[in-house]
Amino acid sequence: MTQDAIEIDGLRVTRRGRLVLPGLDLRVPTGQVVGLLGPSGGGKSTVMRAVVGVQEVEGGRVEVLGLPAGHPDLRHRVGYVTQAPSVYGDLTVAENVSHFARLLGVRDPGAAAREAVERVDLTSHAQSRTDALSGGQRGRASLAAALVGAPELLVLDEPTVGLDPVLRRDLWGLFRQLADDGVTLLISSHVMDEASRCDRLVLLREGEVLADDTPAHLLQRTGAADAEGAFLALVDEAAA
Amino acid sequence: MNPRLTVVTAGRVLRQVLRDRRTLALMLVVPVVLMCLLAWIYADGPLFERVGPTLLTVFPFVIMFVVTSVATLRERTSGTLERLLTTPMGKGDLVLGYALAFGLLAVVQGIVVTSISGWLLGLDTEASAVWLVLVVVASGVLGTSLGLLASAFAATEFQAVQLMPATVLPQFLLCGLLVPRDQLPRALELLSDVLPLSHVVDAATAVAQQVQPRGDLATPMLVIAGWIVVALVLGSLTLRRRTP
Ligand SMILES: Nc1ncnc2c1ncn2[C@@H]1O[C@H](COP(=O)(O)OP(=O)(O)OP(=O)(O)O)[C@@H](O)[C@H]1O
Ligand SMILES: [Mg+2]
Numbered sequence: 001m002t003q004d005a006i007e008i009d010g011l012r013v014t015r016r017g018r019l020v021l022p023g024l025d026l027r028v029p030t031g032q033v034v035g036l037l038g039p040s041g042g043g044k045s046t047v048m049r050a051v052v053g054v055q056e057v058e059g060g061r062v063e064v065l066g067l068p069a070g071h072p073d074l075r076h077r078v079g080y081v082t083q084a085p086s087v088y089g090d091l092t093v094a095e096n097v098s099h100f101a102r103l104l105g106v107r108d109p110g111a112a113a114r115e116a117v118e119r120v121d122l123t124s125h126a127q128s129r130t131d132a133l134s135g136g137q138r139g140r141a142s143l144a145a146a147l148v149g150a151p152e153l154l155v156l157d158e159p160t161v162g163l164d165p166v167l168r169r170d171l172w173g174l175f176r177q178l179a180d181d182g183v184t185l186l187i188s189s190h191v192m193d194e195a196s197r198c199d200r201l202v203l204l205r206e207g208e209v210l211a212d213d214t215p216a217h218l219l220q221r222t223g224a225a226d227a228e229g230a231f232l233a234l235v236d237e238a239a240a
Numbered sequence: 241m242n243p244r245l246t247v248v249t250a251g252r253v254l255r256q257v258l259r260d261r262r263t264l265a266l267m268l269v270v271p272v273v274l275m276c277l278l279a280w281i282y283a284d285g286p287l288f289e290r291v292g293p294t295l296l297t298v299f300p301f302v303i304m305f306v307v308t309s310v311a312t313l314r315e316r317t318s319g320t321l322e323r324l325l326t327t328p329m330g331k332g333d334l335v336l337g338y339a340l341a342f343g344l345l346a347v348v349q350g351i352v353v354t355s356i357s358g359w360l361l362g363l364d365t366e367a368s369a370v371w372l373v374l375v376v377v378a379s380g381v382l383g384t385s386l387g388l389l390a391s392a393f394a395a396t397e398f399q400a401v402q403l404m405p406a407t408v409l410p411q412f413l414l415c416g417l418l419v420p421r422d423q424l425p426r427a428l429e430l431l432s433d434v435l436p437l438s439h440v441v442d443a444a445t446a447v448a449q450q451v452q453p454r455g456d457l458a459t460p461m462l463v464i465a466g467w468i469v470v471a472l473v474l475g476s477l478t479l480r481r482r483t484p
Contacts, residue, residue: 056482075328086319
């Protein structure tokens with residue numbers, strides 16, 4: 001498998017008159033966990049929206065699993081979790097997840113939903129309405145709805161925000177397990193200690209890729225002790 | 241377009257609405273209360289017989305417009321719309337799913353409100369009550385379709401509510417309830433000819449005044465059906481998969 005799951009060339013995006021991505025090039029190798037890091041407003045969510053085909057773009061090429069982003073054939077092969085949890089507040093966790101299973105044409109939506117809810121460790125709240133959940137629980141319900149169709153590519157916009165260390169560790173375990181099964185994951189995050197769990201890191205600042213490397217290389221190159229230090233070193237270097 | 245996805249969507253929307261007591265009350269109880277008030281206001285006169293059938297058909301139009309436009313707006317603001325549009329769901333499937341769900345609710349509303357107005361309040365039309373139910377349901381479905389279309393022009397639930405007076409009240413003034421449409425100034429008469437609510441009132445008038453309303457019902461019902469189709473098609477065309 002030499003082909004990249006995501007290939008972006010010269011992606012140019014303007015949002016409300018503001019040039020957010022001036023010309024982005026990015027590769028996400030198949031079967032890897034790639035972390036998208038960077039300061040707030042740097043364009044992480046915009047890149048992810050372009051990959052799943054909901055972002056209006058001005059120019060450039062975005063190819064996903066060998067097809068143009070947003071291609072109808074991709075819609076049951078790509079799972080997407082928006083930054084703000086997007087589930088129906090007046091439906092239960094199980095109802096939300098099985099609804100997305102039905103939309104994806106999964107054979108047994110109830111069973112598939114139970115399995116996805118189990119994977120995000122929310123079984124005890126499966127019958128709760130999502131507007132009665134904590135922020136982190138709602139985020140996990142939103143994640144379960146993306147897992148349910150067994151997608152080949154998962155685009156996760158800050159899936160671990162607001163979670164305690166134990167849950168974060170468990171979810172990263174899940175992401176690793178999915179990658180071992182051949183799933184490609186593009187995950188954005190603010191939490192720097194999560195960076196070391198990725199196969200590759202992409203540092204995005206003001207729409208430009210500051211670095212695209214393995215975590216080990218990044219530390220070596222910057223001489224920093226941890227991902228946070230490497231990140232700060234690179235941001236300072238770019239600003240200088 | 242995929243009928244399976246339309247049905248899945250309709251099922252989900254119905255489940256949400258049935259769980260929301262306020263919306264159910266707005267659809268089923270409020271029109272009944274309004275009709276009771278009307279009957280009380282006109283207790284000793286023949287006016288209830290005259291305006292009753294018309295208002296009975298206008299109320300569902302307004303209520304279904306508000307309920308549908310706010311419900312679809314909620315989909316947009318909650319982020320679930322962005323997510324749905326990354327699934328195999330087509331724009332038409334989503335709009336038709338909503339139309340189907342609220343259309344079914346409009347049928348229930350039409351039957352409940354018309355039956356209670358007949359039995360409890362003695363509202364009587366020349367034509368049989370079945371015709372009246374038909375017009376009330378058509379009016380509710382029309383309100384639903386226009387609400388779906390209107391929600392495309394709003395970004396928040398508040399804006400959706402603002403659209404209601406801006407689009408519905410002018411139609412109310414021109415629909416023939418205050419002044420018969422053929423007595424309006426020529427320009428206004430022409431305008432009222434194209435507005436959908438005018439035809440709801442025409443249909444209600446035919447049912448109220450004629451034992452065999454079929455002849456006078458055909459034109460307004462066709463115009464209403466045309467508006468429903470146009471609103472649903474425009475509603476799905478204005479839905480954007482890619483947004484700025
Ligand atoms: N809904 C929006 N409408 C218009 N412009 C937007 C919108 N969201 C973001 N932008 C613009 O795009 C730029 C990049 O935003 P984006 O959401 O991609 O950043 P991000 O890296 O995901 O930030 P965060 O870490 O805070 O989520 C912002 O600086 C802002 O100017
Ligand atoms: Mg973001």
